[in-house]
Amino acid sequence: ILNVEQSPQSLHVQEGDSTNFTCSFPSSNFYALHWYRWETAKSPEALFVMTLNGDEKKKGRISATLNTKEGYSYLYIKGSQPEDSATYLCASPDAFQGGSEKLVFGKGTKLTVNP
Amino acid sequence: DTGVSQNPRHKITKRGQNVTFRCDPISEHNRLYWYRQTLGQGPEFLTYFQNEAQLEKSRLLSDRFSAERPKGSFSTLEIQRTEQGDSAMYLCASSFNRELPQHFGDGTRLSIL
Numbered sequence: 001i002l003n004v005e006q007s008p009q010s011l012h013v014q015e016g017d018s019t020n021f022t023c024s025f026p027s028s029n030f031y032a033l034h035w036y037r038w039e040t041a042k043s044p045e046a047l048f049v050m051t052l053n054g055d056e057k058k059k060g061r062i063s064a065t066l067n068t069k070e071g072y073s074y075l076y077i078k079g080s081q082p083e084d085s086a087t088y089l090c091a092s093p094d095a096f097q098g099g100s101e102k103l104v105f106g107k108g109t110k111l112t113v114n115p
Numbered sequence: 116d117t118g119v120s121q122n123p124r125h126k127i128t129k130r131g132q133n134v135t136f137r138c139d140p141i142s143e144h145n146r147l148y149w150y151r152q153t154l155g156q157g158p159e160f161l162t163y164f165q166n167e168a169q170l171e172k173s174r175l176l177s178d179r180f181s182a183e184r185p186k187g188s189f190s191t192l193e194i195q196r197t198e199q200g201d202s203a204m205y206l207c208a209s210s211f212n213r214e215l216p217q218h219f220g221d222g223t224r225l226s227i228l
Binding site for chain 2: 102
């Protein structure tokens with residue numbers, strides 16, 4: 001069974017700080033890596049879907065990198081703002097079940113940005 | 116923009132009662148997913164439909180849980196004889212294909228008294 005892990009579990013930063021967090025996944029049978037942002041009382045919002053080793057994606061102040069050989073992805077937030085406060089989730093399709101559509105999520109990193 | 120819609124937003128019920136949740140996906144999406152999220156955990160996969168066919172079902176989905184997607188449009192998730200452990204946020208998501216991100220609804224929060 002695929003295991004996706006995220007660290008740290010929670011993070012408190014000051015407005016203007018840059019920050020990053022990690023998602024780890026098994027490097028064998030890799031198919032794709034999803035990042036979502038989940039603000040309280042809202043629905044999870046897709047940030048990126050990454051498939052290629054060495055891929056780098058950017059959306060405003062948020063960017064992500066992917067290393068499929070060593071099984072990790074980093075999410076970076078530059079110049080954090082209070083509105084960035086959310087739980088950031090990563091997920092990967094359970095490729096061990098060949099062709100599975102099942103997304104396996106990590107527990108998330110809860111980011112709090114203090115004004 | 117008509118996103119994924121879930122009803123109700125909140126459901127409080129007594130242990131042993133049956134509950135049913137509804138999910139309306141984005142209209143052009145043929146894939147529909149149900150997840151359950153409990154405190155401190157990420158969403159856990161429950162089941163997946165492609166059009167009206169239920170193609171995957173988690174072992175988490177006991178006999179008390181059933182899901183349908185008649186005509187490949189909206190979906191319902193029913194829990195029979197609810198238990199305390201069923202208290203959770205139930206999320207629905209839809210997508211156009213597996214290479215694209217999933218679009219989530221706001222979820223239904225179930226509380227069992």
